[in-house]
Amino acid sequence: MFLVLKNLMPADFRQFIIYISVGVATALIDVASMQIVLHWSKNVFFSLTLAYILAVAFNFYCHSKFTFAFRMSLFVFCKYISVVFLNYILTVCLVYLLVQIGWSVIAGKIFSLPVVAFVGFFLSKRWVYK
Numbered sequence: 001m002f003l004v005l006k007n008l009m010p011a012d013f014r015q016f017i018i019y020i021s022v023g024v025a026t027a028l029i030d031v032a033s034m035q036i037v038l039h040w041s042k043n044v045f046f047s048l049t050l051a052y053i054l055a056v057a058f059n060f061y062c063h064s065k066f067t068f069a070f071r072m073s074l075f076v077f078c079k080y081i082s083v084v085f086l087n088y089i090l091t092v093c094l095v096y097l098l099v100q101i102g103w104s105v106i107a108g109k110i111f112s113l114p115v116v117a118f119v120g121f122f123l124s125k126r127w128v129y130k
Contacts, residue, residue, distance in 0.1 A: 012125075015067060019121045022062040030055035056084065068129035079128040086123070087116045 034051035041047060060080050064072045091112045098108035 015125070016121055018067045019063065019124070020117060022059060022067055023117060025062070026055050026059040029058050056081075063124060064129070068124065070129040076128060080124070083120055083123045083128055087120050090119060091116055 030051050033054050034047050037050050038044065038047035060077060061072070063080075064070050064076065070076065091109070094112040094115060095105060095108035098111060099105055103111070
């Protein structure tokens with residue numbers, strides 16, 4: 001995977017760095033908004049759900065505007081959500097398989113992060129924002 005990144009054109013590498021930066025900002029918004037809503041509502045399911053929706057909306061907006069400079073539309077959003085869902089399935093499968101061979105859940109999750117980031121970037125660049 002790192003060899004593929006190394007061979008990216010400079011513009012592609014810059015775009016990948018923006019993609020990862022948006023992902024980090026999204027994670028921070030997800031966790032912070034979950035904590036704020038949880039403090040306010042005391043409802044875990046509601047807090048998780050609202051935080052996830054806010055994070056997905058922020059992520060889509062930032063990738064559309066900054067990472068890929070692409071006009072937002074319902075069609076693009078549907079493709080984006082498809083990639084989100086695929087990455088979720090990929091994460092669950094990777095973590096499950098790694099747990100089956102003796103890894104901890106957290107180790108499996110950490111291992112899955114760069115794999116999912118690369119797949120998400122590739123599909124976003126080549127399919128979602130095309």
